[in-house]
Amino acid sequence: VKELIEVVRGRQRNGHRRATARLISLVENNPAAAREVIGALFASTGQAHIIGITGPPGSGKSTLVNEIAKQFRQLDTQVGIVAVDPSSPFTGGALLGDRVRMRDLSGDNGIFIRSMASRGNLGGLAETTGNVIKVLDAAGFEVILVETVGAGQAEVEIASTAHTTLVIEAPGMGDEIQSIKAGILEIADILVVNKADRPGSEKTVKALKMMLHMGDSSRVNHHGRKMVVLGQEAPPNPKEAAWQIPVLETVALDGQGVAQVVESVRRHKEYLRDSGEWLVRELARSRQEVRHLLQARFIAELESAVSESEREMVIAAVAARQLDPYSAVARLFDQAYV
Amino acid sequence: VKELIEVVRGRQRNGHRRATARLISLVENNPAAAREVIGALFASTGQAHIIGITGPPGSGKSTLVNEIAKQFRQLDTQVGIVAVDPSSPFTGGALLGDRVRMRDLSGDNGIFIRSMASRGNLGGLAETTGNVIKVLDAAGFEVILVETVGAGQAEVEIASTAHTTLVIEAPGMGDEIQSIKAGILEIADILVVNKADRPGSEKTVKALKMMLHMGDSSRVNHHGRKMVVLGQEAPPNPKEAAWQIPVLETVALDGQGVAQVVESVRRHKEYLRDSGEWLVRELARSRQEVRHLLQARFIAELESAVSESEREMVIAAVAARQLDPYSAVARLFDQAYV
Secondary structure, rough: OHHHHHHHOOOOOOHHHHHHHHHHHHHHHHHHHHHHHHHHHHHHOOOEEEEEEEEEOOOOOHHHHHHHHHHHHHHHOOEEEEEEEOOOOOOOOOOOHHHHHHHHOOOOOOOOEEEEEOOOOOHHHHHHHHHHHHHEEEEEEOOOEEOOOOOOOOHHHHHOOOOOOEEEEEOOOOOOOHHOOOOHHHOOOEEEEEEOOOOOHHHHHHHHHHHHHOOOOEEEEEOOOEOOOOOOOOOOOHHHHHOOEEEEEEEEOEEHHHHHHHHHHHHHHHHHHHHHHHHHHHHHHHHHHHHHHHHHHHHHHHHHHOOHHHHHHHHHHHHHOOOHHHHHHHHHHHHHOO | OOHHHHHHHHHOOOHHHHHHHHHHHHHHHHHHHHHHHHHHHHHOOOOOEEEEEEEOOOHHHHHHHHHHHHHHHHHHOOOEEEEEEOOOOOOOOOOHHHHHHHHOOOOEEEEEEEEOOOOOHHHHHHHHHHHHHHHHHHOOOOOEEEEEEOOOOOHHHHHHHEEEEEEEEEEOOOOOHHHHOOOOOHHHHEEEEEEOOOHHHHHHHHHHHHHHHHOOOOEEEOOOOOOOOOOOOOOOOOHHOOOOOOOEOOOOHHHOHHHHHHHHHHHHHHHHHHHHHHHHHHHHHHHHHHHHHHHHHHHHHHHHHHHHHHHHHHHHHHHHHOOHHHHHHHHHHHHHHH
């Protein structure tokens, strides 16, 4: 493991790609190794621009992610892609987008792709995703695209720990804008209406712009950012200028509009650096990560302090309505920590 | 509070509805009161049939939930509806479905409706939703419909703690079946294709049935249930017969097919009782609930043991890459518990 870490951290030419892949497998599958690997690599992280990409199923996210990756490659940027896919017992997590992706992007050493399934508990997935991103960051990938397939809070949580978050919409999926219903619009730094050649695209763009206008300019989203309405006059001091969320149109299938998205992503990075917002987001990500790890550590400690049979007896008493959940928690907590 | 608890638990005629509403507000807004209320009511819970209803935005879930509620009312069943809505700073969480719902169902004392926003952290939402369900259960609501608007893991988690889970699909939202992509099909006890008068409905039904067939009959879903393929011969002993997931068609707007859904829900309850699966699900819910509460308790203890400024210093060191997250956790944990 130490050797692999040296190869990755040293960004050596030979065996670098294979070492990166092996470290990623380690942090995915072995919690003790994850601790060692992340401990050793962590000081080398913090260089990558982490870009979260989310939106409802059917919006064409995967294709758009591929096109964004290709654009960055033309700028000679090293690109990591982390695709967080919910797994299903039916498909085994092998989605169409993956196959297209492999055909499109494989063979380029400047791109590293990793798909992650959300099998098992989601807390674990957030932790593992964070660690995979760190390995890629330490390995020198300058842009890391984190694509989440679902549209729920948990996937949003993963995407929202990014520096820049893109929310993708598509026209013609009924009258509703799905991201509004799913409550994910509020994490967007950049809005993209993909499949813009379809009927209804203009309507969707208009609706999104209206939504941005409706967001009262004094409202602050969960990043602590002000949501500023589109088309508002720029404040006098450009250093203090808040970010104005653009609504862009793309046709990912033929690459149309993708250059503008990449341009917007790069401008957003500049804004983050200039405004000090970059550090704010680093702090938010660190806070969330430490919290998740603390909870996992706590559960592990509890499980070693209280035997499974004791725990199951308490659970059975709750299920039988002999013990209320709060009293059950007090009992387990006291057994472990007093 | 004691008086309110007596009124709710005693199922008294006078002031029962108002007392239920006030206890629900208490468990939603005041953690200390939640502990007291749930502690007092818990022994009176366990009677209600909890039905989770989920599916992608645009599938017409809210309308279908209303129609299911009306059917149960015709059977003289008391119905609680808990709608878990992701909130958005743009809409404030007041979705169209709610307005339709209020117009349709208000004025019937046998129905109690509560909308919950997923503002703030989701762990909190799962806890609060569980407590609201308990108050309704203790208050004598025999069927509790828990509708989740999103299609992510976290909403699925809430829906999956139900005794019976309905997954709603709609035809004509592109070629993909959205629940498959979002990985929520595997929690379904009953599949419903709503808007079945739209073109493409047959295709969607066929695709869902094929998916069920593809699920290898020995595959066990996350409830520990076997996924049994449709149309398989019934095993010899009907008491041991596994549940065969039906695929039903509805047009919620005019009530078409809703009676069959309600019939299927009632048959599923019988199956749960006869097979012992009811208790299995009670245990699973209790286990999950105790785990969530333990984590919340732990964080609260840590926050009282380690001052905010100390915690923020550790977070800042992580953000600056001076301390890796695992070492940060070890430091905080030791400060709180050694």
